[in-house]
Amino acid sequence: MDFAPLNLDQETRLRESFKRCSPETMDAILRFRNQREISSVIVVVNGVIERYIKLAPGETLACKPGTTRLGEDLGIDSLTMLEIVMAIEEALDFRIEDSEARAIRTLGDVRQYVDDRVHNRPVSLATAETYERDRICLILPQQPPFLFLDKGEIRGDQVKGTYLFRGDESFFAGHFRDEPIVPASIVYEALGQAGCLWVLEQVPKRLSLSLPANHVLFVGMDEARFSRRAKPGDEITLELEMTRLRAPLVVFNGRVTVGGQLLARVEGLTLAFGDINAHEESGAAEPVGASTSNGNGTHPVNVGSPSVGKTAPVPVASF
Amino acid sequence: MKKRVVITGLGFITSIGNSRDEVLDSLRHARSGIEIFPELPQTPGSPCVAGTIKGFDLSSPAFDDWTLPPGYTIERTELRSMCPHVVYAWCAMQQAIAHARLGPDRVSHPRTGAMCASGGSMGMIYDNLHTMVTRGVHKCYPLGLPAAIPGTLNSNLAASFKLKGAVLGFASACASSAHALGYGFDQISLDRQDIAFVVGAEDCNLYSILPFASVRALSVVADPDKTPAPFDVKRDGFVGTGGAAVVVLESLDSAQARGADIIAEVLGWGEAADGYNIMAPEPEGEGLGRAMASALADAGVIPDDIDYVNAHATGTGVGDLSEIKAIRRVFNGARVPYVSSTKALTGHGLCLAGAMEAAFTALALQNRFMPISAKIAQLDPACHGVPVLTKPVGEEPVVAMSNSSGFGGANVSLVLKRWD
Numbered sequence: 001m002d003f004a005p006l007n008l009d010q011e012t013r014l015r016e017s018f019k020r021c022s023p024e025t026m027d028a029i030l031r032f033r034n035q036r037e038i039s040s041v042i043v044v045v046n047g048v049i050e051r052y053i054k055l056a057p058g059e060t061l062a063c064k065p066g067t068t069r070l071g072e073d074l075g076i077d078s079l080t081m082l083e084i085v086m087a088i089e090e091a092l093d094f095r096i097e098d099s100e101a102r103a104i105r106t107l108g109d110v111r112q113y114v115d116d117r118v119h120n121r122p123v124s125l126a127t128a129e130t131y132e133r134d135r136i137c138l139i140l141p142q143q144p145p146f147l148f149l150d151k152g153e154i155r156g157d158q159v160k161g162t163y164l165f166r167g168d169e170s171f172f173a174g175h176f177r178d179e180p181i182v183p184a185s186i187v188y189e190a191l192g193q194a195g196c197l198w199v200l201e202q203v204p205k206r207l208s209l210s211l212p213a214n215h216v217l218f219v220g221m222d223e224a225r226f227s228r229r230a231k232p233g234d235e236i237t238l239e240l241e242m243t244r245l246r247a248p249l250v251v252f253n254g255r256v257t258v259g260g261q262l263l264a265r266v267e268g269l270t271l272a273f274g275d276i277n278a279h280e281e282s283g284a285a286e287p288v289g290a291s292t293s294n295g296n297g298t299h300p301v302n303v304g305s306p307s308v309g310k311t312a313p314v315p316v317a318s319f
Numbered sequence: 320m321k322k323r324v325v326i327t328g329l330g331f332i333t334s335i336g337n338s339r340d341e342v343l344d345s346l347r348h349a350r351s352g353i354e355i356f357p358e359l360p361q362t363p364g365s366p367c368v369a370g371t372i373k374g375f376d377l378s379s380p381a382f383d384d385w386t387l388p389p390g391y392t393i394e395r396t397e398l399r400s401m402c403p404h405v406v407y408a409w410c411a412m413q414q415a416i417a418h419a420r421l422g423p424d425r426v427s428h429p430r431t432g433a434m435c436a437s438g439g440s441m442g443m444i445y446d447n448l449h450t451m452v453t454r455g456v457h458k459c460y461p462l463g464l465p466a467a468i469p470g471t472l473n474s475n476l477a478a479s480f481k482l483k484g485a486v487l488g489f490a491s492a493c494a495s496s497a498h499a500l501g502y503g504f505d506q507i508s509l510d511r512q513d514i515a516f517v518v519g520a521e522d523c524n525l526y527s528i529l530p531f532a533s534v535r536a537l538s539v540v541a542d543p544d545k546t547p548a549p550f551d552v553k554r555d556g557f558v559g560t561g562g563a564a565v566v567v568l569e570s571l572d573s574a575q576a577r578g579a580d581i582i583a584e585v586l587g588w589g590e591a592a593d594g595y596n597i598m599a600p601e602p603e604g605e606g607l608g609r610a611m612a613s614a615l616a617d618a619g620v621i622p623d624d625i626d627y628v629n630a631h632a633t634g635t636g637v638g639d640l641s642e643i644k645a646i647r648r649v650f651n652g653a654r655v656p657y658v659s660s661t662k663a664l665t666g667h668g669l670c671l672a673g674a675m676e677a678a679f680t681a682l683a684l685q686n687r688f689m690p691i692s693a694k695i696a697q698l699d700p701a702c703h704g705v706p707v708l709t710k711p712v713g714e715e716p717v718v719a720m721s722n723s724s725g726f727g728g729a730n731v732s733l734v735l736k737r738w739d
């Protein structure tokens with residue numbers, strides 16, 4: 001890539017623009033602009049973001065988990081985001097598209113974005129990944145006749161899916177004999193399977209974990225509401241948005257529609273991943289957010305609080 | 320039945336003081352706030368002085384660099400959409416709200432509004448457009464535009480103070496905040512609002528002041544003790560200033576119901592246009608005279624009742640004289656009231672002037688004195704028949720009038736009465 005090191009004028013202007021960032025950040029800006037040192041980029045980006053937020057003494061962005069949300073956890077509203085993007089553009093002399101900036105929600109997204117840009121890869125955030133049934137079968141533990149996902153699409157924190165009830169599904173014979181209706185539990189199973197797809201595709205990337213067994217457990221739901229009934233021939237559309245992710249739990253809000261009309265809603269749909277046996281022995285855990293928006297620090301996830309004593313294993317109603 | 324309107328709070332960020340107490344002291348002792356202003360090019364024949372605002376440094380184009388006097392802290396998320404005069408107004412609002420003893424629920428209320436006036440921020444508009452044409456629009460600070468345009472005052476105050484009533488701005492040049500006060504008066508007397516913050520504000524920098532030199536309206540006298548000199552025979556133009564003034568108008572019913580302190584009553588107001596010229600006032604003060612007569616009628620008083628007039632007079636040759644003629648005509652056959660222009664002490668605040676001077680008049684009534692017309696070495700003989708106050712007198716004013724006139728011939732006259 002062609003580039004010219006900074007002249008005195010440009011350097012003076014940069015020092016003035018970034019005088020409120022740490023000296024380390026300023027040095028990193030100069031190293032990148034003068035020598036194209038790739039490792040400086042994330043230092044610059046973290047340094048610029050830190051200048052716009054309030055961190056506790058000694059805290060740095062580099063130490064915070066990738067699930068830290070820019071909005072809710074760091075208090076960065078859309079205008080501040082714009083200020084940050086403009087500052088980074090000025091520091092590094094490259095352009096960040098509005099669509100790319102909009103897709104960056106977490107520190108993990110920031111790191112992913114920086115990584116993609118410095119390695120000249122197409123930016124992975126804003127793009128959606130689509131899945132056809134064959135591929136879904138390879139990813140999900142659920143298999144026919146208990147697979148309720150024909151197509152899937154993952155974009156950032158969101159997963160969408162569709163399933164067409166053909167009418168030959170075995171449960172229709174008994175539910176109900178005279179009038180086949182899709183059971184509510186099957187609709188929620190389908191939602192859970194979409195969530196499962198998201199977990200198995202996104203969690204390893206985001207948390208740098210590997211999930212050797214592809215089991216994902218249902219932990220609970222806060223609220224579930226059904227608005228209408230589905231029947232054979234209906235194609236349901238499933239939409240989930242991940243609201244919290246902290247190993248071993250992930251929480252979603254979601255909705256199911258058929259023909260554009262709301263069929264069902266769910267809030268706080270919680271799944272567990274990772275070491276399944278450990279989850280079973282220690283009991284159901286209360287999912288907790290990664291950190292509050294005031295930056296009061298992270299709360300530990302209470303998986304298996306010892307004070308309660310041995311509780312009954314979580315029913316293995318695996319999704 | 321029209322509601323009576325009183326003043327229950329005042330706030331000041333001005334060249335003669337950043338608090339009610341300081342301002343009162345300056346008015347009593349004719350202490351001028353004019354000084355050499357380094358932002359202006361200090362060349363002979365060019366304006367060198369201004370009514371400076373002390374205690375603030377808002378000179379950097381980057382708001383993160385700004386410093387405010389102790390006791391005023393504006394959150395970055397609010398500050399980033401503000402220009403200098405909005406910062407002054409925010410501080411003056413804090414004072415006025417405290418003075419009026421209004422809780423947040425009364426400030427943020429559907430029956431509490433704000434009538435605002437400023438010329439926008441010339442400096443910020445320039446910075447933004449300059450960045451746009453030299454570096455491209457994507458390099459412009461996202462909030463630069465709303466921070467700079469006229470209306471920034473009302474929009475920022477509404478957002479910062481969560482104002483829910485009638486919130487709007489006024490544009491009649493140097494009569495703007497007087498118009499704002501008149502409108503606020505109407506809103507309350509017609510029982511549409513209970514409380515109205517009347518806010519006038521202007522930047523105080525190179526871009527808000529020097530452009531008037533092209534109009535040849537600015538004084539070029541370099542001695543701050545000698546200029547501006549309204550009504551002086553050698554007057555040579557006005558001196559610029561900025562800052563902010565807030566007048567809290569309230570219905571008498573509301574003020575009495577909550578036991579508020581009342582500073583003065585607003586009896587009424589009048590307005591009229593010259594229909595003459597974009598720049599110069601009608602030489603006989605025709606429009607101003609009608610505004611004054613109209614104000615007297617609205618207030619239900621006769622010329623004899625007026626003890627004191629706080630004149631618009633800025634220190635320009637034609638302007639001061641046209642006001643004198645208007646006063647002579649309106650008070651013909653009656654006792655002519657004492658007249659002074661406090662612009663000799665403060666400078667001309669443009670859109671700020673109306674509210675600031677109404678506030679001065681209210682303070683003077685409450686404290687039973689009349690501010691003098693300072694810096695008059697030799698009174699213009701053309702002022703004969705009008706008692707321009709060159710020295711303090713012992714009389715205590717009961718009813719006073721405050722005049723404001725703007726480019727294009729807008730004229731507003733307000734009538735205030737001491738509250739006993």
